[in-house]
Amino acid sequence: MNFSLSAEEKKLLLSAARESVAARLEGRRPGHCEIPPGESSLTYPCGAFVTIHKQAQLRGCIGRMSAAGPLLDTVKAMALEAAFGDPRFPPLNSAEFPLCHFEISALSPMEKCFNPLEVKVGVHGLYLSRHGRSGVLLPQVPVEQGWDLDEYLDYICVKAGLPPHSYDAPDASLYTFTAIVFGEEK
Numbered sequence: 001m002n003f004s005l006s007a008e009e010k011k012l013l014l015s016a017a018r019e020s021v022a023a024r025l026e027g028r029r030p031g032h033c034e035i036p037p038g039e040s041s042l043t044y045p046c047g048a049f050v051t052i053h054k055q056a057q058l059r060g061c062i063g064r065m066s067a068a069g070p071l072l073d074t075v076k077a078m079a080l081e082a083a084f085g086d087p088r089f090p091p092l093n094s095a096e097f098p099l100c101h102f103e104i105s106a107l108s109p110m111e112k113c114f115n116p117l118e119v120k121v122g123v124h125g126l127y128l129s130r131h132g133r134s135g136v137l138l139p140q141v142p143v144e145q146g147w148d149l150d151e152y153l154d155y156i157c158v159k160a161g162l163p164p165h166s167y168d169a170p171d172a173s174l175y176t177f178t179a180i181v182f183g184e185e186k
Contacts, residue, residue: 003041003044003046003106003108003180004041004180005041005106005180005182006036006041008036009036009040009041009042010104010180010182012033012034012035012036012042012072013042013071013072013075013104013106014102014104014182014183014184015033016030016033016072016075016076016079017050017075017076017078017079017102017104018079018102018184019031019033020076020077020079020080021052021079021080021083021084021092021097021100022097024080024083024084025092025093025094025097026094030076033072035072041071041106042070042071042072043070043071043072044070044071045066045067045068045069045070045071046066046067046071046074046106046107046108046109047063047064047065047066047067047074047106047107047177048063048064048067048071048074048075048078048104048105048106048107049061049062049063049064049078049104049105049107049138049179050062050063050075050078050079050081050082050102050103050104050105051082051102051103051104051105051183052079052082052083052092052100052101052102052103053100053101053103054096054099054100054101055099059082059089059092059096059100060081060082060083060086060088060089060092061082061086062078062081062082062085062086063078063105063107063136064078065107065110065127065136065177066107066109066110071106075104075106079102101183101184102183102184103181103182103183103184104181104182104183105125105138105139105140105179105180105181106179106180106181107125107177107178107179108177108178108179109177110127110175110176110177111175111176111177112173112174112175113126113174113175113176116149116153116167116168116174117149119149119152119153119176121142121143121147121148121149121152122139122140122142122143123139123178124139124176124177124178125137125138125139125141125176125177125178125179126152126153126156126174126175126176127156127174127175127176127177128156128157128159128160128162128166128167128172128173128174128175129160129172129173130160130162130166130169130171130172130173131162131171133160133161133162134160135156135157135158135159135160135161135162136156136159137152137155137156137159138179138181139177139178139179139181140179140181142155153165153167156174
């Protein structure tokens with residue numbers, strides 16, 4: 001599947017994410033989002049992460065690697081989880097909300113990675129699982145952190161709670177995916 005999002009679809013997803021959180025904070029039902037007529041990527045069952053920054057600091061990030069329902073529904077649900085369910089932060093409050101900036105990462109399906117040296121930093125996100133532990137890093141993370149490939153591969157191990165180089169173990173499962181990453185204008 002050649003997955004892409006138009007500028008209009010990106011704008012609608014960002015609006016839906018913000019509206020979902022605003023409605024919860026205001027104790028009301030979210031407004032309805034109209035999917036553009038014709039075929040739309042918003043109806044595809046895709047994984048997504050929603051990241052919330054408050055004044056350039058991480059305030060919440062939650063996502064799903066895959067989804068059974070439409071991308072639009074996944075983004076709405078993940079926006080609520082990022083705002084109110086990220087265990088690293090207290091629930092978002094009304095005073096903070098105007099200071100928040102939303103970013104969405106719409107994910108392609110995952111593909112098994114048989115050769116870690118083929119991972120492209122800044123293009124591929126990583127998902128690693130081994131011994132009941134797992135971790136995920138979005139494609140933009142190694143670029144933001146200034147990591148090279150070796151650092152990126154080791155950090156996915158750390159993120160999964162595993163020792164460095166665990167991605168190479170015979171019983172490890174390493175997957176790659178791509179993401180369309182976009183956010184609200186600052």
